[in-house]
Amino acid sequence: MAELKTVGTSVQRKDAIEKVTGSAQFIEDRYMGPMLHAKMKKSTVAHGKIKNINIEKAKAHPGVKAVLTGKDYPNKIGLYLIDRDFLAIEKVRFWGEPVAVVAAVTEKAAAEAVELIEVEYDELPGVFDPRESMKDDAPIIHEDLGSYEIVPIFYPKPGTNIANHFKLRKGDVEKGFAEADVVIEKEYYVPQMQHVPIETHKAAVQWGLDGKLTVWSTAQSPNVVRQLLAKSFDIPMHKIRVISSYIGGGFGCKAGASVEGLVIPLAKMFPGYIVRIVFNREEDMQGTFTRQALFSKLKTGVRKDGRITALEYEMIWDGGAYTEYGVNIVRAAGYSSTGAYDIPNVKTDSYCVYTNNSIGGPVRGFGMCEMQWGIERQIEEIAKQLDIDPLEVRMINGMKKGSTTAAGQVVQDVDYHKCLKTVADQIGWGKKEGKFRGKGIAGLVKCPAQPSNAASSAIIRINEDGTAHVMIGATEMGQGMLTVISQIASEALNIPIDKIDIKVPDTDFTPYEWQSVGSRITYTCGTSVKRAAEDALGQIYRIAADLLETPQADLTFDGKMVYSTKDPEIKATIREIADSCKKCTGEGIAGPIIGRGSFVPTNMTNLDPETGQGNPGLFYCFGATGAEVEVDPETGVVTVLQLAAAIDAGQAVNPQLCKSQLHGGTIMGLSTALYEEVKFDKGVMLNRNFTDYKISTIDNTPHIESFIIETPETNGPYGARGIGEQPMIAVAPAVANAVCDALDIEFNTFPLTPEKVWKAIQDKK
Amino acid sequence: MSEKMAISFTVNGNRETREVEVGHTLLKFIRDELHLTGTKSGCEIGECGACTVMLDGKPVNSCLVLAVEIDGKELLTIEGLTENGELDRIQKAFIDHAAFQCGYCTPGMIMSARALLERTANPTDEDINQALSGNLCRCGAYQEIREAVKAASKK
Amino acid sequence: MLNYSYVKCKDLTQAYDLLEKEEQVYPLAGGTDLIVGMRGGKFAAKIIVDIKDLPELKILEENDQGIVIGAAVTLNEIATFKPIIDHALVLAEGAHTVGSYPIRNRATLAGNICNASPAADTAAPLMVLNAQVKITGSHGKRTVSINEFFVGPGQNVLKKGELVESVLIPRPYPNGTGVYLKASRTGSVDLATVGVAVQSWDNKVQVAVGAVAATPVRAISVEKAVNENGEKDLARAASLARDDISPITDLRGSREYRYHMAEVLIRRGIEKVMEV
Missing domain, CATH: 3.30.365.10 (Aldehyde oxidase/xanthine dehydrogenase, molybdopterin binding domain)
Structure with a gap:
């Protein structure tokens, strides 16, 4: 492998100055326009049928614009197994499950209105230990499990509480035990823990007057949010724009879709308004993953x-x-x-x-x-x-x-x-x-x-002066993605890292990324960025070859200049090449350089x-x-x-x-x-x-x-x-x-x- | 009841007079009224330290101070640390040592560090630990933070 | 956002007049318990009386009576006040373990005891120092021993219209050393699972324990065994604390573990102050 220049060095983080000065913008730091504040009403029982929800007092509370319940959200949501209601519809399945949501002109009015919502439950027997829950006589939590849509690599058992049974059989286990001199058998237990990123889950949603839905979210994976919302709310993808700012810690809890959907029907009622929901610490701990x-x-x-x-x-x-x-x-x-x-x-x-x-x-x-x-x-x-x-x-x-x-x-x-x-x-x-x-x-x-087909993609735009913008759909939640991806782009393009700009994603402008999860971005997004850089570099060489009337094989690029290895006097600056290059006769050669790269695994x-x-x-x-x-x-x-x-x-x-x-x-x-x-x-x-x-x-x-x-x-x-x-x-x-x-x-x-x-x-x- | 009071204070060197809701915390006032959004909210009960600011030279959790309480006082937030675009020595050291990841706790962490260096010029690891133990960093940049604060103290 | 009126008091009279005449009035000194309590629904305040900047409550001084700690003095001020470090180190140690540094810049000693949490880290130290609580109100002033100040979880002897003006660490000061030992889940910013204060006076010890009963308590049985019966087996002496405490099980620890830790920390504390 050729010697590396940027990869392998500890360059300064791309987000460094913003983050140490407090100017890095997180979702809640943005002022986006006239705003309504949303707040959830949470269930007070862990398992129960909803007998009645009285929202009249809440609706009449000063400052309240709307109160919605589960029936206003007909479709479920889910990444692999579509089993989750935005708001509980007929029954609640955990303590603290959202049963209604209020939009009001102030956070205070929304919080007060939530207290005025009256919910009556018929409490059902709950089950809190999965070993008990597997037993035949356990209360069933999802009666309709058999009808849920599911990615066909999971194996739920309808009529039970088993949402997936994964089986693995390798070799011959009986034979293996027979060969053993010692057999050890033990039981283990690992309790629940919480991610507790210091930034809680937040989302702001605007239903534009033109019917376009814009979602600002703490989501780790804006493309997945877009995909899930498009399906749940039956909106075409080009009508949904999901923007992730800097994320104040993810650790998995902001993967998939979480709070965004809660406020979409509210936003639809008030086109032009931003409807925002900000989870407090307690809501974040008991209401998310x-x-x-x-x-x-x-x-x-x-x-x-x-x-x-x-x-x-x-x-x-x-x-x-x-x-x-x-x-x-x-x-x-x-x-x-x-x-x-x-x-x-x-x-x-x-x-x-x-x-x-x-x-x-x-x-x-x-x-x-x-x-x-x-x-x-x-x-x-x-x-x-x-x-x-x-x-x-x-x-x-x-x-x-x-x-x-x-x-x-x-x-x-x-x-x-x-x-x-x-x-x-x-x-x-x-x-x-x-x-x-x-x-x-x-x-x-x-x-x-x-x-097995989780994909990544990247676009690199070379500016007229030879600097570059790297556009990717991965999110920056602290892991250093912006920096590492820029380093890979810099290495592949041979353009110094300080001449490369990179930003957090916006699904209207940045290309597809499955999710920023699984420690995969350096590899998957990195590969697509490397490919995009190679694509752009190929264009630079092709244009230079045309301009300099020299075979590509004889050319080399040092980040500023393309020149012939045979005659260094045959050369062109990156500016000449990138700025809609033309010959000395004035005839155009090529327009702006845009590199594209994508990645999908082929080994899974x-x-x-x-x-x-x-x-x-x-x-x-x-x-x-x-x-x-x-x-x-x-x-x-x-x-x-x-x-x-x-x-x-x-x-x-x-x-x-x-x-x-x-x-x-x-x-x-x-x-x-x-x-x-x-x-x-x-x-x-x-x-x-x-x-x-x-x-x-x-x-x-x-x-x-x-x-x-x-x-x-x-x-x-x-x-x-x-x-x-x-x-x-x-x-x-x-x-x-x-x-x-x-x-x-x-x-x-x-x-x-x-x-x-x-x-x-x-x-x- | 939505009572308001007029207060005068200094924020990041500037004199201000404002009407504040007496029900608002200093954190809410800083973010929503002064629009200084570098100060973050993480727990609202004084446990995480993301909202740390300096009041009359001392670090406090702005979620546990009422906005009205800053009448006549001097407030310093993360935005007040840079002068003419120049970062202060702690901010520079945080960058050099990559002493942050997501950056959400960072403003509060830097304010606590600043307060420490103002009272203890050459802190030991133990001094740093004590001074910053109220600032949670879930990304776990603690080791880098210790190094950064030490390095800043030597500048 | 919270619903209340805010009054910045000009003097103490105004404060206790409001406390006397109005309902649901809460004094604000550090605010670190008050604001959390209001947000969590524990305190339904209609009026907040801000006493924090009253000069008479900011007093932190040593006089011929002892060390006077005004109600608005913060825990950081206490933990670094030289006479306290010299004569009442156990209190400095206790104060230092409350919350984090920024919390201690606001939180006050008076607030810590008025909140009357059984786990209050300054309570047990004050008990072993024989501290006196100076109470003031519309009906005059009175002094209560810290040992009588606590009534139950969240409850103290203050009557309507009264507030704590100061706490006195009286002379004569203990001539021995003191120590505050705290068990917690993380050893960092945390509430005490058990907190033990031990102070030696001549060849005698005073022991108080927090988070093991409805109020912070003196370990009288232990003190008696060591001071009066000359018990030399300190483990045996410490085990007598079981008669003085009645811990509960909560998120921070079980009743059983608290019994055990009270014993261990008491023994260690006595060993330390007696330099065993």
């Missing part, structure tokens, strides 16, 4: 030499009241169910189950944190029972080039062992530092969970419905986390003394930003390992603000030693692959493994709160 809880049973068979011969994994996911997105998390966890290990015989059943808890949905890791928790904990058990170093068990079974995943996909470009070894060396693996101190390692793998396939075999992964990113902890045995407080994280980025496009992601994911992982758990009481979310739901702060965040491993991804742009979600995955198991090492106590769930650790110590006594 929550990470699905997972109850799992994991059984592994292993030979005395440490080789795992068989794995049987049953996962029961708490999908919550609506699983339009959650069904795919369950699928992804299923097809990835061996984690970072090459296991020949696998039987997995992964169930997405409706309950009357808050809506389950995508969170950084997309099922991998929860699923690989079990794997990485069970490896410790294997090591203990066989008396082999757990690092060694990981090395023996870890995937290498040519290994197959649970789905039977062959992985390439892998150096998982280097990731493990790097963190092990960093934390001084093998050296016991004292009583109540322990060390732990865990590994990870993740591929983007996306449809559907999965066999019975065996789950196929190619679900666009690329696989591996990594590892190492931790050393000290436990106060009296209080149960876990102090993290060392934290090391390694990720195989293929090629770090921007090493500084790559490390930012690595640190950020590790910190989020640590926060879930030690503190975070959403608590419910019969569907009522108890800790729904920052007083009760605690996340990591600067003063309890230890220093992280981070390592970028670079095993180039053959088909990634310049060898790069995405790493945004991955660093989170192995943190909880690494910390738990360290705590187990310190105390010789098993933990099959997290967070490892002081009380939980203390209790485990008491139970052991």
Whole structure:
């Protein structure tokens, strides 16, 4: 590969100055015109039939312009399984579900009016544990499951609460267990957590007098919002414009469509007005996606030499009241169910189950944190029972080039062992530092969970002076997309990065991007940008060849000038080429240069419905986390003394930003390992603000030693692959493994709160 | 009841007199009336720090101050840190160290950092941790933030 | 947006007159509990009386009586006031663990105790310092020991028309050291799961505990065992705290864990102040 100029350097973030000066515009910072404020009325029962909704008092309240209920929203919405009402229609399925929405001239009037709406419910028995929900006598949450529209790679069981049953059968699991010397079987539990981006969900919608719908949204994926709204409201796509500003953190909760649809019928009633909804923290926590809880049973068979011969994994996911997105998390966890290990015989059943808890949905890791928790904990058990170093068990079974995943996909470009070894060396693996101190390692793998044809595209406009605009549909939510994509464009175009402008998306002007999720943008959008740049560069050469009357093969472009390699005096500036180029005779050669590039995976396939075999992964990113902890045995407080994280980025496009992601994911992982758990009481979310739901702060965040491993991804742009979600995955198991090492106590769930650790110590006594 | 009161104050160096709703918080006033939207709302209960501003030289959560309370006081928001387009040393250090990701908590974080450096010229890691523990950053830029604040203190 | 009238008080009389005559009147000093409480529906304020800038409430001084902390003095001012650091470190430590730095720039000691949360981080320190609460109102002034100030969760002895004017850390000051130990979920900005203040006086200790009963409480049984019965086994002494407290289970911790942590922190606190 030719030497890289921009890719691989830590250029300054494109959004840097805006963000440190407070001038970066988020949705709520924009003044867009005369505005109405919307507010939801939320259900006060977790499961119940709506007997009556009285909106008369609310409608009569001063300042109120309109009050709508579910019957004003005839169509459902959903990404994979169309099961979700904008506003509950006949019944409510979770506590806090929106049942009505008010538009008023002030936020205050809207909030007051909401209090005046009277809703009567016939409460139905609720179900709050997915294991209970799978039983024959459980109350049915979606009676019409059989009639819901669904992408045909999911397998709901109408008449039950099972929204998806993903089956995977690889090899011969019975034979695998027969070959094993030891069989280990354990149960694990991962509770719900919340993304809590500091910016809550917000949307503003305007129904133009010309019938055009404009949506400003905190959406991670404006194109998906447009697609879902077009379908739900039966509007052609060219009549919907979705604009994403800078997003104040996403982590998955702003994927798919969320709040936008709530205000569209209101906006339709008042053409020309902007109707805005801003979720407060509490609404954001209980009304948007929550990470699905997972109850799992994991059984592994292993030979005395440490080789795992068989794995049987049953996962029961708490999908919550609506699983339009959650069904795919369950699928992804299923097809990835061996984690970072090459296991020949696998039987997995992964169930997405409706309950009357808050809506389950995508969170950084997309099922991998929860699923690989079990794997990485069970490896410790294997090591203990066989008396082999757990690092060694990981090395023996870890995937290498040519290994197959649970789905039977062959992985390439892998150096998982280097990731493990790097963190092990960093934390001084093998050296016991004292009583109540322990060390732990865990590994990870993740591929983007996306449809096999999830596409990206890019347009590059070369200005008359040779500067460029890169137009893409990906969103900037902190991950550094604008910078990384500009670097790829700069590299491919050979135009300096400071001559490249890039903006956040607007579906009327920026080309299609499926979603900014799954750590896929660097790869997918990056590839389309590279192609667009190559297309533009090709045009530059063709025009220059014509202008200079020189074969293209003899020309080279240095970013400012195209010249002949044979005679440097034969040359043209980029200005001459890009500014509607003409010959000396005045005859035009070519108009403005517009490069286009698109990408769709060609290496992915559907999965066999019975065996789950196929190619679900666009690329696989591996990594590892190492931790050393000290436990106060009296209080149960876990102090993290060392934290090391390694990720195989293929090629770090921007090493500084790559490390930012690595640190950020590790910190989020640590926060879930030690503190975070959403608590419910019969569907009522108890800790729904920052007083009760605690996340990591600067003063309890230890220093992280981070390592970028670079095993180039053959088909990634310049060898790069995405790493945004991955660093989170192995943190909880690494910390738990360290705590187990310190105390010789098993933990099959997290967070490892002081009380939980203390209790485990008491139970052991 | 929608009571209004006239107040006079200084914001980012400029004297202002305004009528304010007594029911409004300083956060709402800063954003909706002064149109200084760099100050962010994240929780409205003083737990996240995104709305941190300086009042008479001290950092406060503007969601927990009433707008009327700033009568006679001096308010500094993130917009007041740049002078003639020149970033201050903390802003520069935040850029150098990539001490932010989504940028939503950043204005509040920088205001807390500024207040720290005004009272402690050479802060230790522990000083930084203490001063910024009320500013949540869900993207997890804490390590870079510590480095940036330290670097800024040395400028 | 909230519905209330706002009165910036010119003097204390105006404040307690309003408190006396009107209904649903709330004094505003730091506002950090008040505004959160109004927004959450805990306080239905019709009138807010802003007392924060009254000079008599801004007093933070040492006089021949002791250290006087006016009702509008902030927790950051307290945590850095030299006489408090020198003579009442336990209070500085407690004040320092309330909320975050910006919160402590607004929050006041008087507000922290008037809000009467069982978990108030300054309450247990004030108890072990024998603090006195100076109350003022239309019917005159009175002084109440901090040990009698709390009545129940969110409830204190203030009568209608009264407010706290100041808190006194009386002389003689303790001649020993004090410590505030706090257990919380994250060890960062958080409410106490259990908060323990221990102060040594001569060779005796005073112990108070927060978040383990309807009000912050003195661990009388522990004090008695150590001070009167000469119990040398501090773990055994600390375990007697079980007779003094009656914790509940909530989001921050179970009753069982709170019992345990009260014992542990009391023992550690006593060890620390006695330099065991």
